[in-house]
Amino acid sequence: MGWPVSHSRSPLIHNHWIHKHDLNGAYGMFPVEPAQLETAIRGLKALGIAGCNITIPHKVNAMQLVDWVTPLAQRIGAINTIVVQPDGSLNGYNNDGFGYIQSLLEAQPSWQANAGPAVVIGAGGAARAIVVALLDAGANEVRVINRTRSKADEFAQEFGPFVKSVSWDARQDVLADASLLVNTTNQGMHGQPPLDLPLTNLSKQALVSDAVYIPLETPLLRDARLRGNRTVNGLGMLIHQARPAFQAWFGVLPDADEALYEKIIKTI
Numbered sequence: 064m065g066w067p068v069s070h071s072r073s074p075l076i077h078n079h080w081i082h083k084h085d086l087n088g089a090y091g092m093f094p095v096e097p098a099q100l101e102t103a104i105r106g107l108k109a110l111g112i113a114g115c116n117i118t119i120p121h122k123v124n125a126m127q128l129v130d131w132v133t134p135l136a137q138r139i140g141a142i143n144t145i146v147v148q149p150d151g152s153l154n155g156y157n158n159d160g161f162g163y164i165q166s167l168l169e170a171q172p173s174w175q176a177n178a179g180p181a182v183v184i185g186a187g188g189a190a191r192a193i194v195v196a197l198l199d200a201g202a203n204e205v206r207v208i209n210r211t212r213s214k215a216d217e218f219a220q221e222f223g224p225f226v227k228s229v230s231w232d233a234r235q236d237v238l239a240d241a242s243l244l245v246n247t248t249n250q251g252m253h254g255q256p257p258l259d260l261p262l263t264n265l266s267k268q269a270l271v272s273d274a275v276y277i278p279l280e281t282p283l284l285r286d287a288r289l290r291g292n293r294t295v296n297g298l299g300m301l302i303h304q305a306r307p308a309f310q311a312w313f314g315v316l317p318d319a320d321e322a323l324y325e326k327i328i329k330t331i
């Protein structure tokens with residue numbers, strides 16, 4: 064459920080796994096306007112639907128409309144998955160952070176959250192999931208930089224002493240010792256300008272990742288690759304967040320297999 068939702072690659076992902084595991088089911092898209100969200104969510108059980116993903120702009124509001132939310136999703140402040148329970152009650156999950164960490168590990172299995180400071184650009188919904196996931200993975204310094212400084216300050220207050228707010232103007236000055244840089248803004252996405260972040264000061268050892276996956280290689284990732292940094296695009300995050308949701312609905316934990324990546328890349 065999203066509004067709009069037609070751009071979503073999630074049907075491709077889940078229907079690939081349904082087919083692969085020979086399951087009797089289907090994953091479809093429901094464009095749900097905000098005023099109808101509660102009615103739509105409440106209708107899941109009556110329609111015999113196992114659950115759904117929740118995407119923009121419903122991730123925060125949907126949290127209030129389910130019966131139980133995981134402590135992780137509570138901390139993030141949003142849900143991206145609903146699972147209908149046998150008694151008809153609704154459980155809410157947020158798997159975005161899991162997807163992000165798995166995408167890093169897939170690209171670099173030796174990656175460790177405590178290898179050095181992480182620099183997170185942006186302080187929206189994706190940033191919340193990623194910052195919480197980095198902290199839970201053992202990061203001991205996460206520098207949050209957002210165009211609107213007050214939101215980065217809120218992160219630092221809310222998530223504790225390992226999270227530091229850095230001003231937008233100082234964004235280049237905190238890259239030298241970073242072990243991870245991640246863009247969680249929409250900058251660099253198709254139709255948007257590149258993220259305004261010169262990488263001159265960034266260590267060549269830093270892993271550079273982007274939540275954006277259209278295009279697969281954003282200008283940020285291209286710059287990073289050309290100067291010798293390892294890069295991770297946003298597609299792995301999307302695919303890996305889908306795995307626990309699929310498991311909850313269908314009882315099988317699917318793989319992020321090569322054929323799935325190829326299928327989605329063809330649509331980008």
Ligand code: NAP
Nearest residue numbers: 185186187188189190210211247248249274275297300301
């Ligand atoms: P969001 O909550 O609306 O947050 C948007 C963020 O982008 C805010 O921090 C905003 O800063 C910043 N921003 C917007 N325009 C900017 C500009 N011109 N310069 C600098 N910063 C700017 O959105 P979201 O849900 O976090 O999504 C962010 C991106 O992540 C999207 O591209 C989305 O597609 C992607 N995403 C990917 C996945 C995945 O699975 N790969 C999952 C979730 C999201 P302000 O606070 O100053 O406005």
